[in-house]
Amino acid sequence: MSQYLDNCPKGVNIPGVANWCPSSLLEIGQLSSYYDQIAIEEAFLASFMSPDLYAGDTPKAAFPNALYLDSLDVGGTLRTGSGLADLPNEEGESHAYSRYAYVDTVIAYNAELACRDASDGNNSCRELRRLVAQRRQRFPIQRWEDLEHGRHIDWPH
Numbered sequence: 589m590s591q592y593l594d595n596c597p598k599g600v601n602i603p604g605v606a607n608w609c610p611s612s613l614l615e616i617g618q619l620s621s622y623y624d625q626i627a628i629e630e631a632f633l634a635s636f637m638s639p640d641l642y643a644g645d646t647p648k649a650a651f652p653n654a655l656y657l658d659s660l661d662v663g664g665t666l667r668t669g670s671g672l673a674d675l676p677n678e679e680g681e682s683h684a685y686s687r688y689a690y691v692d693t694v695i696a697y698n699a700e701l702a703c704r705d706a707s708d709g710n711n712s713c714r715e716l717r718r719l720v721a722q723r724r725q726r727f728p729i730q731r732w733e734d735l736e737h738g739r740h741i742d743w744p745h
Contacts, residue, residue: 617658664691
């Protein structure tokens with residue numbers, strides 16, 4: 589057991605993490621979700637930054653056909669914090685229970701694809717974009733420094 593605990597932080601493979609070892613699949617899943625949110629958000633933003641990103645009908649930066657995640661939390665979110673208990677009534681500053689709007693981001697991506705050629709007067713598309721943007725704002729991407737639990741504000745970049 590001692591050999592496992594000694595080698596485990598190296599297996600986490602995150603710079604600066606010298607002593608922490610995830611103790612459960614839940615901890616591993618939440619750590620993965622923390623870094624997944626970065627890739628998902630960057631793909632979403634890169635997909636619609638400018639009209640010249642399109643090659644024919646497809647954005648040059650796009651979501652893959654399938655996304656594999658460890659788990660989804662309440663409201664279609666990814667739990668990105670390090671807290672392992674049930675969600676508290678109010679979120680504290682520690683980021684222990686932080687979440688990311690995964691499902692709303694996928695919906696926003698698909699809404700942009702479906703509505704990109706719609707006229708400016710298309711009320712349905714305008715309302716859909718507004719609603720999804722509002723929902724995404726509830727759980728925006730959050731990054732913070734917490735080496736004790738493997739989170740970096742500026743890694744992997």
